[in-house]
Amino acid sequence: MGVDISKLRFDRATDLIPVVVQEERSLEVLMLAYANRDALLKTMETGYAHYWSRERKFLWKKGETSGNVQRIVDIVADCDTDAILYVVEQTGVACHTGARSCFHNSLLSTSSNTT
Amino acid sequence: MGVDISKLRFDRATDLIPVVVQEERSLEVLMLAYANRDALLKTMETGYAHYWSRERKFLWKKGETSGNVQRIVDIVADCDTDAILYVVEQTGVACHTGARSCFHNSLLSTSSNTT
Numbered sequence: 293m294g295v296d297i298s299k300l301r302f303d304r305a306t307d308l309i310p311v312v313v314q315e316e317r318s319l320e321v322l323m324l325a326y327a328n329r330d331a332l333l334k335t336m337e338t339g340y341a342h343y344w345s346r347e348r349k350f351l352w353k354k355g356e357t358s359g360n361v362q363r364i365v366d367i368v369a370d371c372d373t374d375a376i377l378y379v380v381e382q383t384g385v386a387c388h389t390g391a392r393s394c395f396h397n398s399l400l401s402t403s404s405n406t407t
Numbered sequence: 408m409g410v411d412i413s414k415l416r417f418d419r420a421t422d423l424i425p426v427v428v429q430e431e432r433s434l435e436v437l438m439l440a441y442a443n444r445d446a447l448l449k450t451m452e453t454g455y456a457h458y459w460s461r462e463r464k465f466l467w468k469k470g471e472t473s474g475n476v477q478r479i480v481d482i483v484a485d486c487d488t489d490a491i492l493y494v495v496e497q498t499g500v501a502c503h504t505g506a507r508s509c510f511h512n513s514l515l516s517t518s519s520n521t522t
Contacts, residue, residue: 295512305420312427312436312510319434321427324490336514370509371502375439377510387486395427395492397410397484399451 297332301374308344312377313386316365322386323394325354327376332367339364341378360384412447416489423459427492428501431480437501438509440469442491447482454479456493475499 302309308326315322325343327335331351334342341354341362355361362380369376387394417424423441430437440458442450446466449457456469456477470476477495484491502509 294516295514297514310425310439312439314436321429321436321492324425324427324485364515367514368510369512369514370439371504371506371511372509373512375510376514377436389486391486394485394487395483395490396486397488399410399412399482399484399491400479401409 295369295373297329297336299373300332300369300376301372302329303374306346308346310375311341311343312375313341313362314377314379315382315386316379317381318392320393321395322362322380322382322392332376335364335378336367341380354386355383358384358388360386362386410484410488412444412451414488415447415484415491416487417444418489421461423461425490426458427490428456428477429492429494430497430501431494432496433507435508436510437477437495437497437507447491450479450493451482456495469501470498473499473503475501477501 300309307328311325311327313322326346328344331342331344343352345352361383364380366379385392415424422443426440426442428437441461443459446457446459458467460467476498479495481494500507
């Protein structure tokens with residue numbers, strides 16, 4: 293079922309919604325970030341992932357500096373409309389460490405599983 | 408690289424960390440939920456996904472009522488240790504609506520893409 297942006301439940305305290313980011317082809321989970329309404333609108337308008345930086349407090353386009361942009365394939369809300377999924381085509385890597393995905397620190401093993 | 412639970416950055420206001428949940432075999436993103444330290448410890452101890460319910464304010468085991476439990480395959484922290492990924496083997500479906508994944512409301516189309 294389709295859903296409208298006006299139906300999304302941004303956090304009442306922060307005005308943000310968490311965004312899970314998944315690579316379209318590999319299906320790898322790349323990162324978790326946050327969007328406010330402006331970041332989401334900018335993402336929908338431009339077709340490239342934008343987020344709200346909680347630390348630096350500004351709207352940013354992923355890859356604006358590094359070139360590692362994320363082209364939007366789909367944006368999907370969850371059943372209670374308080375989280376969204378960006379399905380993206382990732383250019384280069386998602387993580388600033390150089391890893392493909394930001395999720396690369398296992399809590400269940402002490403061995404490296406950076407990909 | 409492995410990481411210890413003591414290194415995780417739970418939200419200072421809520422003591423929670425967001426948890427992305429992914430199915431091991433299909434690689435489908437099933438849901439986004441939250442854990443406090445107790446929920447994460449219970450997950451690691453039992454090998455089954457536990458979360459903190461922000462609305463009902465208690466620790467719950469996924470599937471305790473429905474039987475749709477999530478066996479833990481891996482738990483992975485992200486690069487800045489403020490989000491985690493549960494890689495799980497999902498029994499039945501993840502969503503209370505009966506959908507396999509809670510993410511089934513596209514913002515980019517009005518057609519149904521419930522799976």
